[in-house]
Amino acid sequence: MAFCAGLSTQQFRRFMTVLGQASIDPGVTIFREGDPALNLYTITAGAVKLYKLLSDGRRQITAFLFPGDFFGLSVHEGYAYTAESMTPVVLCRFPRRKLEALFDELPMLEKKLLGATTQELAAAQEQMLLLGRKTARERVATFLVVLWRRLGDKTPVFALPMSRSDIADFLGLTIETVSRTLTGLKRDGLIALPDANHVAIQRLDDLLCIAEGG
């Protein structure tokens, strides 16, 4: 795990004393927006989504997270979003109080957390650009390229671990528009869709060009 990389054996032993592990099924709510923010989590295996809701049920997914990512940091007493597993997930759980004590012993951990949070913030700003200014086609193209890179860009084919509904709520669209847009990209030969949950990138350059609004 990235979070504990670079620790000595002794430091690592200390590190392990503050963490708990958990394996959870798909579709489980790990915590809800507003719950007391007692833990910080890192993902060992699986995929997690974070989202916020409006009172009438409208939902915005703010991030899809994968192994190595962390979540659950909060300035105030409560979490700012809900976290839910999308697949079977293995988590490390760090109780907030213990973690803060550990920071004093291992300042490197705090630096890593700051770096990870800064990266999350940059991703959030990129997503604001997408939500505020990109067309449906640009949003879907961006989503596919970013996800492909995140899941390891060895092969052009990759699995979508999330439903159309999740994609729609991440991109600020409806499921119908996501479906139509994917069909359109397929029709134009930019991607292939072996089945509903797999995408094959066929013309990466053109896809990138669309994603950047060119």
Add this chain to the structure above:
Amino acid sequence: MAFCAGLSTQQFRRFMTVLGQASIDPGVTIFREGDPALNLYTITAGAVKLYKLLSDGRRQITAFLFPGDFFGLSVHEGYAYTAESMTPVVLCRFPRRKLEALFDELPMLEKKLLGATTQELAAAQEQMLLLGRKTARERVATFLVVLWRRLGDKTPVFALPMSRSDIADFLGLTIETVSRTLTGLKRDGLIALPDANHVAIQRLDDLLCIAEGG
């Protein structure tokens, strides 16, 4: 300034050795997206906007910043966004290398920076909800309430330091829609507009209700 609060006299003297100050005019670009991220800035006075551009000129403002806020943190070598003054601004500039050395001496500073970044991230997630799922009316209502709170909610009247164009690029709308929506809120008696750059909140509860999608 919040960043140096709680330091002893001696620590503060050390703190002052790493920072430079700058006064700048309105409309000045402090740095551009992609520039080498050499400095971290905090705002002493004035207002700053951060934004990202698409190649065809479409712009998304990701934040309006005010005294006490910081900006310029970056994981990679380059800034992730452009920063521009909206008013006359007084800044503190922290060279990145010196600041990192200072962190080892004053771990409290790093904790504060982590807290501030976490808060920025929460604000970004709230903005994603706005951009992805709120209507124009809800966006403008949210914007007014949040700005009013940020600028000090003593009096219901406050000045908008930014143009309609900036508001539009922050809310993912056009200037025409922003203008029409403000007119609509005024017509419905929720706000008053003494002039184009001043807003008076008249029915906060109703405005909050709209902002939350209720």
Add this chain to the structure above:
DNA sequence: CGCCCCGTTGAAGATGATCAAATCTTGTGG
């Protein structure tokens, strides 16, 4: 005084949403 920029207002148009239905997938039980 007059120009220019900013903001407002109006009319027409387009993108994406909504409503509706068909198709495909998956899991269950006979």
Add this chain to the structure above:
DNA sequence: CCACAAGATTTGATCATCTTCAACGGGGCG
């Protein structure tokens, strides 16, 4: 193994919100 039910995805038709295009008004500054 097959039939069936439930849910997810795709496709189609219509609709609404917001954008685009256009024109007008007003305040500030030369």
